[in-house]
Amino acid sequence: MSAKNPNKIRRTREDWAVDTVVYIIMAVVFLACLYPFYYSLVISFNEGIDASRGGIFFWPRKFTLENYQAVFKDQNLLKAYGVTIARTLIGTVSSVLFTALFSYALAHKNLMGRRFYSMLLIISMYFGGGLIPYFILIKKIQLMNTFWVYIIPSLLSAFNAIIMMNFFRELPAELEESAKIDGANDVMIFFRIIFPISKPVLATIALFNGVGHWNAWFDSAYYVTDKSLKTVAFRLMELVNQANLTSVSGADAMSQRAGTMAAQTFTAETIRMATMIVVVVPIILVYPFLQKYFVKGIMIGSVKG
């Protein structure tokens, strides 16, 4: 950064000390953030019974694809994967669109009732009914046990609405006025003019939204009982919970499971790791896109939120 410092005369002892500490911190953070992912990957490619003996750190000891084969043979999990993909796509598109239309309307200074609408939005950001009244609502409006419980309750996000409103407000008013003179209506203006030039912001919000949908497990656990509607995040949650139970009971469920069928070498742990990788990989794939934009996003949020 400041490499072209003109009065760079000599490095003092303090410089050395600061640099040493700083680079140690960088190395520690780098390893601490990457290694857990790498370790999960290694275990997911190792034979289960072998892995339960420990001693694997950097490379699979007995390489196998069996864990992944087992994961992809599990019909429940595949189904859950499908549900998750569907909810992520439909949920993200509908939420971004719904929130954008609302924000677009509220971005007009002359919109009648704008102060009232904004007030409702702000209140909704700071106050809520909490878990129980919300649950009763979901139950009573018949969203329970439907696919739509993943989509409809997250249509509008106050936080994203505020980010979008700020963006729309910055757009030059002439764009809209000249289109109106040409006879375009508000819907046309939104989709033909506003939407295309807002792509960066909308894409950022969509990516965040998508990650949220992908990771969400609570709604699947408590608002859905139908097994074929469960999401993959929920399935993984079940596997992790099993591991939690095992850790308490001390029973070696890992090897028990393996013992049931002589041909199998995978264990609960290696299956869990493989499932985890399968869940995490899509997020890692969109990560480069995510991080391209989000610094801006988090800044707007922090100022307003």
Added chain:
Amino acid sequence: MAAKVNRAPGGSANSGSANSGAWKRFKSQFTLQVFAWMGVAFLIIFCFIPMFGIIIAFKDYKLTQGILGFFTSDWVGLKWFSEFYHDLVFWPTIRNTISMSLLKLVFTFPVPIIFALAVNEVRISPIKRTVQTISYLPHFISWVVVSGMLFSFLNEQNGLLNQALLGMGVIDKPISFLSGPQYFLPIVVISDIWKEMGWWAIIFLAAITSVDLSMYEAAKVDGAGRLKQIWHITLPSIKGTIVIVLIMSIGNLFGGGISGSNFDQAYMLGNVANNSVSEILQTYTLKMGLSQGRFSYATAISLMQSIISLILVSTSNWISNKLTGTGLF
């Protein structure tokens, strides 16, 4: 649409009486009003109806009474609050909620600032960028996955940490990190730092990069070393950001500070063995409400949490306004 009639949309078309002007204006923005009303309808249904539902904390509500039952069910006053207060789990749950929240605030909050300062001192651009990029990857991974990793790292049979400690001869038999109550809070705090440090450092780094560089030049001329520059220029310059993030954290103290992770952590990492320290108000609300169907009782517990945290935010905001002149409201 009406746009052709009213070429300057919503402009000061003050012709005629005020009433017909308002109507004209409304007509000219009819589509926009529809967009706005869709959002308002959503807010009313998914936010304001549940908000009214809070009154069941003071009522004897049964699920069969439906949404209208929020209003028609019988009043019981503070019965549920009193029942929870006299329950044996009351003080442990309150204590766990507060200690988990405070520990996370004290330890998780400063780390992103320190990390941001450290990143800012890195002079080799590729290292700076790489480490920063990697550091916020964990933010995008759910607590479910993080817990899955923790179980592999910390378990008694083949956990990495136990293997490492055994290998170095620090311990002679594996420690049960996951079921020992004394390990729960350290695990919660450290994993929260791991997951959120890089993400929150972004805000502080952005604040640091907007500091006027000439101030550093002036300090160098005066003979200030790098530590002095950090202490006397960088930190004071980002004070405002620090205060805002701090108030946000306190605002969501019981939710788990800036990352809001209390529930997920207590839910995923809590178990029968460490229940004495891992049961917090949120998980207890869930148990009483959704698992046992005691809706009014659970709502009372959850309301109690909201009231305590509202008091905390207002107080911290007031103190912050007094001391630094910055506050959220």
